[in-house]
Amino acid sequence: MDAKNTVIKPWQQGLSDHVRTAPAASAPRPSREEAEAAVRTLIAYAGDDATREGVLDTPKRVVDAYDELFQGYREVPADSLDRTFSETSGYNDFVLVKDIPFNSHCEHHMMPFFGLAHIAYKPTDRVVGLSKLARLVDTYAKRLQTQENMTAQIATALEEVMKPKGVAVMLEAEHTCMTMRGVAKPGSLTMTTHFSGTFRDDPNELVRFMSLLRGK
Numbered sequence: 001m002d003a004k005n006t007v008i009k010p011w012q013q014g015l016s017d018h019v020r021t022a023p024a025a026s027a028p029r030p031s032r033e034e035a036e037a038a039v040r041t042l043i044a045y046a047g048d049d050a051t052r053e054g055v056l057d058t059p060k061r062v063v064d065a066y067d068e069l070f071q072g073y074r075e076v077p078a079d080s081l082d083r084t085f086s087e088t089s090g091y092n093d094f095v096l097v098k099d100i101p102f103n104s105h106c107e108h109h110m111m112p113f114f115g116l117a118h119i120a121y122k123p124t125d126r127v128v129g130l131s132k133l134a135r136l137v138d139t140y141a142k143r144l145q146t147q148e149n150m151t152a153q154i155a156t157a158l159e160e161v162m163k164p165k166g167v168a169v170m171l172e173a174e175h176t177c178m179t180m181r182g183v184a185k186p187g188s189l190t191m192t193t194h195f196s197g198t199f200r201d202d203p204n205e206l207v208r209f210m211s212l213l214r215g216k
């Protein structure tokens, strides 16, 4: 157990907190009734009647949706990368999984942002199950986020757990807080990147990553 009362597996010692723990494990949680009451308050604040039939079950549905949309607070990112394989027949290039769809919520407005994640890493001796890269994206996406944090967190988790020769992470997303309200710029796309190791040090590696992303 560490200070936050979370069970840390031996191989997870030395990892950053955000990689080896689930935030909800150490945070006090309001009851379901309190959460539903908060939704009734928001319905009334919006100007509707929270007791009319059409919205009577809405607080329950919203809280159910929150359990799903913010599931990432109850997941340990490192667990996604638990399943690795050492039999690679000498494979020595990078592995790229591109066009991984994700949905998240911005921590400033709690409005959705959504798009695609592209993740590449150059393995040392082991490779990770491909689906686990998508699971890692979902764990971090299903929290209140900024796109920059999410990009850096995905990359750090891969770096710390897999110890690869290089990591490249690119996220492209539409932020509904920018397209549906406020400055209201539909179609605007935010790109964030993180390059380390071979992707940072070898320009050819970066060019190959970009070419594969753009399907050339």
Ligand SMILES: Nc1nc2c(ncn2[C@@H]2O[C@H](COP(=O)(O)OP(=O)(O)OP(=O)(O)O)[C@@H](O)[C@H]2O)c(=O)[nH]1
Residues within 6 Å of the ligand: 106, 107, 108, 145, 146, 147, 148, 175, 177, 178, 181, 182, 183
């Ligand atoms: N850097 C970053 N900013 C974000 C992200 N998601 C939303 N934002 C921005 O967070 C900022 C919050 O700015 P504030 O001035 O505090 O809030 P606001 O008055 O609602 O701002 P407007 O959106 O400009 O109306 C806005 O500029 C948003 O576009 C993100 O993932 N990364």
Ligand SMILES: [Zn+2]
Residues within 6 Å of the ligand: 106, 107, 108, 109, 110, 111, 175, 177, 178
């Ligand atoms: Zn926002």
